[in-house]
Amino acid sequence: MSTGDSLRGAAALKALRKARGWSLADAARALIDTAHRLGQPLDSSVPSVQRSVARWESARCPVLPGDRYRLLLAHLYARGADGHVALGPGSDFAELLDALAHLGEADSRLSELRALLVRTATDDGTGLLALLAPTTRRSMAAALTDPARVDEALLAGLMAAVDDVNSQVGSLPFARLQLLLAPVTESCRRLLSGGVPEPLLPELRTVATQAYTLAGRLAFETRDDQASRALYAAGTATAGPLGDRWRRAVVHMSHALVTLYSTPGLESARQLVDAAVRDARTGDSVRVRARAHALQAEIAARSGSERHAQTALSLARYDLDRESNTGTDPSDTNFSADHLRGFEGLCELYVGDAAVAHDFFAGSVAALGSARERVQRTVVSTDQALACIRLDAPESAATLLHSCVDSAASTGGRVPALRLRRARKELRPWRREGFVADLDDHLIDMLGS
Incomplete structure (x- = not known):
């Protein structure tokens, strides 16, 4: 961390405070009030906390706030001036994390802090729009009234929210993730019904495909199989007109996995995996192709077909070798040799x-x-x-x-x-x-x- 980085972090903290119209003393009182609200009252007086705030914002030698103060700052700036929780891009909370990063906080600690605030935002069932940037909220409200007002910035904001929910899998219960994704899924459904400018339809369909696919998985995890099937059907239909066939392959693969655990027998899952392989082979994503072949190997192994399982595994390894050599892949699918080991283990377990x-x-x-x-x-x-x-x-x-x-x-x-x-x-x-x-x-x- 350079001195310049520290100074940028200090300036960002000061700008956040000034944007709220707070003096140093006002910021100190806000932190003390936040601590009381969280049931963790500070022993320090307003002048003492005020001096700490001044040290963080110093234009000469700023310091990183301590653990407890970082948590209090996170809760303080997680709520916008309107009192609503906002954690998405462009929010005060996002600006705070950026400032703390410049002051030297580790990325892993910032991720933990963000995950904690997302969990807190959904504790009481509220905060459904927490992951949407303030500008995205306003643009979405306007676009739902008049779809002709959809623009690239709104679609980018919706995609960021989908990615954000997806990144929280494993950190938050699936029921909460379902609530966080619901506004995006419903917005996509309404916007796709008509009125969006023609040049923006491919990007809208891309966002909607990812939203429906993730929503289908979340509905399955919360044991709503009927809703899950409907969402996967919507995702498959929405991905159809897209030129990137690997996107529909991703929908098929996710659908196949939930079908494997919600439908008796292997035939329904096999058909979806075979469809995924067909789409992946004509698509540009080698990583998606590798994952599709790995799933094909799993289905074959569960069926007792060792030769077919090993053939599919060989194709998956070949795909991953190709992907590692090129180093570029259009998909953000997280599939690597480490993930493939799990499929190799499954094949050995069954056959x-x-x-x-x-x-x-x-x-x-x-x-x-x-x-x-x-x-x-x-x-x-x-x-x-x-x-x-x-x-x-x-x-x-x-x-x-x-x-x-x-x-x-x-x-x-x-x-x-x-x-x-x-x-x-x-x-x-x-x-x-x-x-x-x-x-x-x-x-x-x-x-x-």
Whole structure:
């Protein structure tokens, strides 16, 4: 961090305060009031807090606010001057995070702080528009009245909100994410009904496709299968006119995964995966193609077809090698060799060697470290536990499943819960053992089952 960065951060903090019309003393009183509102009153007096504010904004040698003050500043600036929570681009909160970054705060700590404020904003069921920038809110209200007023800035704001909700998967319960995404999904639906300028329709369809796909997954996770199917149908139809076929492949893949867990048998999921592969092969995203082939391998392995599973895995590896050589991909799909290890493990689990499967799963879990990958990490861990059971190591399996229970409970994820129940059934031969009784108690306490 350079001196210039620190000074820019200090100037940004000062600008935020001035924009609220606050003196140094006013800012100090606002921080003290925020601490009282949060049930964490400060022992410091107004003059003492005022001196701290002045040190953060110093034009000579500014300092980064301490942990407690960073939290108070976050809560203070999360609410706009109108009293509404605003955490999206262009909000005071976003400006605060940028200022703290210039003052030296680590990106990981800023991400944690933002995730905390998103969670807080949805604690009481309000804050539905929290992830929309203030300008996006105003533009959206105007466009819903007159679709001809849609512009590129509004569509960019809506896409940013979709990406924001998607990035919170694993950090927030799915029910809250569903609430945060609802305004964007409904806005897309209404705007697509007509009146939007023709040149902007492809971008609107792109935003809507991603919104519908994510909404379909969230509806599934919250056990609303009928709404999920309708949203995936809307996503598939909206992606159809787009020239980028890989976008429709992404819809098919997401739909296939939820179908795998909500529809008996494999045929419906297989048809969706095959459709995804067809679209991905004619699309420009090699990463999407790799993921489609990996899903094809999983379906083949679950069907007991080792040769087809290995062929699809080979194609997925080839695709990833191509993607790593080019270094560019039009999609933001997060699929890498670390994710592929989980699919390789699944294929070994169903049509290969359980010991090899266990090692693939362990490598995948170790690499999937971000909050966004928490749900995937939990799913892979339950598969690793199944491998342990097949290797006659049930106690090791139970140990793995305990951590999976905690993750499934915190996110409300449906797939991890289903995988947990399946793994628990595999432990029936050891049902009288103490480690199984402990796991059952944990399952009942956290998931009620």
